[in-house]
Amino acid sequence: MSRTIGQQDSRRSAQAPAQEQLNQTEKMRLMGEMASGVVHDFNNILGAIIGRAQLSLRKNDIDEIRRNLTQIEQIALQGGETVKRLQAFIRRENRMAFCPVDLSDVVKEALELTRHRWEPQGQQQGIVYHVERQPSGQCIVMGARSELIDVVTNLIFNALDAMPDGGLLKIGTCPDGDLCRMIVSDSGIGMTPDQIEQIFYPFYTTKGSAGTGLGLAVAYGVISRHGGEIRAESSVGEGTRLIIELPVTGQREQGVDAPPPVSDSTSRRVLLVDDDHTILDVMGEALREVGHDVTTFDNGAEAIVAIQSDTFDVVITDLGMPGVTGWEVARQAQAHQPPLPVVVISGWGAQLQDGEHEVDAVLAKPFHLDQLRATITRVSRPRSVS
DSSP states (O other), rough: HHHHHHHHHHHHHHHHHHHHHHHHHHHHHHHHHHHHHHHHHHHEEEEEEEHHHHHHHHOHHHHHHHHHHHHHHHHHHHHHHHHHHHOOOOOOOOOOEEEEEEHHHHHHHHHHHHHHHHHHHHTTTTTOOEEEEOOOOOOEEOOOHHHHHHHHHHHHHHHTTTTTTTEEEEEEEETTTTTTEEEEEEOOOOOOHHHHTTTTTOOOOSGGOOOOSSSEEEEEEHHHHOOOEEEEETTTOOOOEEEEEEBBOSSSSOOOOOOOOOOOOOOOOOEEEEHHHHHHHHHHHHHTTTTTTEEESHHHHHHHHHHHSSSOOOOESSSSSSSSOOHHHHHHHHSSSSSEEEEETTGGGOOOOOGGGGGGGEESSSHHHHHHHHHHEEEOOOOOOO
16 A cells, blocks of 8 residues: 555655746646737727827817827726736736726727727728717626726727728627626628637637637626626628626726825925836926925936935835845835835836835826825925025
8 A cells, every 4th residue: 555655655656846847837828828818908908099189189279289299198098907907917816906997988088999990090091981970878797997998999890800991890788687688799801600619719810810819708708707798690781799797786887097186285305216218307307396396316326425415305216126126225225214114116016015225205107296296295294484
């Protein structure tokens, strides 16, 4: 018996490295799949940003320019949410916080984000798309707003791709008992029953080399995490309907686009350090605009010299900088007498928490400028006036 047990242990020991290799292979496959999905999402996001910027360059109407700039801001923030989802996947924390979301507003935003594709770009190529937003009742669901916008944006792009010579796209939402139903339909080339059965499988695509086969697989995963269902109805030559059903909630949608305005307008003396001049200039201008006295540095070494020789109310530092990092700047600020409040800003900020590493606040890039102003108010006291 002992020999049998010993043989089993030996086999297990021999299998362990092979199983570990399989696990690593599967992990790398999933990482590759997620990375491909992010590339796909970012191509859509960048296309929308470029389209809006080009529209603004052609406009003389100030209100229209402001509308386009607002859309660019929203698209860029959506891109930041995509990166956070990738970070969450890497940390195996792939559940985002849910809040009440109105699906009719999701449809409206997705149409705005894709307008550059079905309006001016299509017309320039001699293709006419008719986009019909059908009357929608209020449909409030619990969900992650940015994920749902990603899904609908992807469905709209797929519908346009299915109509290479133009056609009719219809999209709308309607409540149906305990469910909210969204339908995206096109008058395109349609699909066979075999294709319909496979479209939600990862890496399956009807677009040939032009597709990644991940858009609908990601959409299926998102809708499933929201407790809903997504299905397709199609016939060759008669177009396709994508139907999403999500459980409704009785709660009203919360405003999530931007933090409330900062009520405290008292000036602070701010030391700001970031090795990226584009970000440094934008943050500096935004803080000076509301009355703060801002001193900027593009490297940690000079910032530390200033901390040791001058007086500030708060230090705001990037984390990843060559030479002297943001952590060293933070340590020097808090060794100061009295210790200076420190705000760390970083592309890795979603993986950090306030209170860690003895800093007062963490802001993950990208962030809303009002969020930065509010954080300064929260962590620091106004400069005393003599």
